[in-house]
Amino acid sequence: MSAAQILFGLMSFIALASAVYVAASNNLVRSVFMFFVTLFALAGLYVLALADFVAVTQIVIYVGGILVLILFVFMLSGRETLEAMQHQPKRLWKLANLPAFLICALLLIVLFNLFMNTNADALPWIKQAVHNNDVIKAENTMTENIGINLMTRYLLPFEVISILLLMALAGAAHLSRKEAGA
Amino acid sequence: MISLTHYLLVGACLFCIGLYVALTKRNAIQILIGIELMLNAGILNLVAFGKFDKAANGGQLFALFAIVLAAATTAVALAIILNVYRRYKTIDPNKVDKLKG
Incomplete structure (x- = not known):
């Protein structure tokens, strides 16, 4: 395995793991900061795809602009949001989320089949x-x-x-x- | 040499996670984050295919356009979220159910 392949595996693992954390976490601040990590890992993947300018733009615009905006709105929308977050059920696998999970899993299976066959x-x-x-x-x-x-x-x-x-x-x-x- | 299929698979996983976030969360900001994840999966595919277009740079340039569009969308969406919060004192999209305030 070459260094590029190892880095690709590492970057995609970080990106996917932090995205799963964003999906699983009920804490809004934590999920926003894990979204930071996803964006950085994606910038690394862009570098590995030899698109260094896009990677730098990703960091400048997404991390510097969009995430700061999201944090701003989060702070402006204040305490009620935070308290509402605390009262949510803690579990990831609620029954109410089952349809959404099924849609995503089936779409993932379809996409995997498609990419493997093309x-x-x-x-x-x-x-x-x-x-x-x-x-x-x-x-x-x-x-x-x-x-x-x-x-x-x-x-x-x-x-x-x-x-x-x-x-x-x-x-x-x-x-x-x-x-x-x- | 990393093959294109690997990029496509990572993009597919990211897209599905983003879709799940956008469908299940009860907070407008987190739904926005899910949409951004899906957009990023799309940009990853553009960049991966853009490697095979050295002369015209189609993939990379449209990735840049997509990033700029995402920034514009986010700015407007966050302004809307702030307005909704000011009127309803909540940003749960399920509770915002009046067409006329």
Whole structure:
């Protein structure tokens, strides 16, 4: 086994274990912080898939932005939430959760069967990419290429996303303003 | 060399865990976390396939777009959650059952 495979196993174990903890824990603060760990492990998986720029963006935006926002809202929504959390039943395997568990388990079985039967590494377009030497290697630096592609081939999605971000900014500010009387 | 199937399997597990979290939790913030887990499973698949597109970088760029979309969604969703809390004093989606406050 190479070092990359060992790291892949470690990272995916950390990601899946912390995600299971998020699902199992009733304590909101703990599950938010375990979600941190999941995101970091996923960033490690992105590095192993040779997407280092995406990994850094993941850490900056998810860990730096989204999680801080979630913690903010958690603190603003205050004590009642915390107390409501304490009164929930402690067990993970409640009967009421059985339908949800069945849906997830069956979906997982379907997906596993699908992936085992397709053999993604033998797909035609991937074989062709390998044949054309269109595969990212570990010694390539892709950040420059990403920048060039963002400004040429993907300029329209980039602009659409920037407008959407502006709309989300205005919408969030409008939603969370102090209501004057109404 | 890690094969694509491994990434797909990890992504499938993460997606199902996220779905379970989103379906069972009784707290809007935790449901949001479940949705983020599902989004991350999708981004993992994009990145894994993006390795085989060196010239155009399709997978990695759309992973970046998906991350930005997730950030925008979260900001709006959290603003909505705060408003719901201000009106109902709870963020359990099962208890928010009035269409007109």
